[in-house]
Amino acid sequence: GQNIDQPTEMTATEGAIVQINCTYQTSGFNGLFWYQQHAGEAPTFLSYNVLDGLEEKGRFSSFLSRSKGYSYLLLKELQMKDSASYLCAASFNDYKLSFGAGTTVTVRA
């Protein structure tokens, strides 16, 4: 595989900020996706980064550093509905996506 690494679990309080880190092998790398998956549902697209820097979309932001093989997803003003698994996925020259195992985020009141 392409060794996509992300933490297994994170817990945070409603209204707080959580940052989910993801590292990947840089050889043949094209771009980095983040997906959200609620239990029993299909993954839904959150963001796609191909250039270095921060992309902001409302309460969610995603950052990429191509040279370091590093990305993070930032969730701000956490809400209970943000409790889900967050999947980091990297695309490489061969088009296929390699997924990390997912980070389960639990938001507590």
Added chain:
Amino acid sequence: KAGVTQTPRYLIKTRGQQVTLSCSPISGHRSVSWYQQTPGQGLQFLFEYFSETQRNKGNFPGRFSGRQFSNSRSEMNVSTLELGDSALYLCASRGAGGSYEQYFGPGTRLTVT
């Protein structure tokens, strides 16, 4: 625009049987990828089809196969089912023009007993 649809949504089979799952991509999308998701392994890439041709393949045994039809609908087949094949099978479609964003269907939950 209708999303990606998969049938059936749930399936129970016994060891040794075979199964065929179906995926209809978003209208106009020509790329369909298949993934297996299990609690232990996460999302694993099976294969991708584009214009009826397999463009990419993951590290799964030959028991897993697929095809794509001229209308971009895709099927995947698993022969000689094993208990370890119990998983959620997801398909995802992608548009043309170099778009990398994939849209996932709801998945087929396969249970092998």
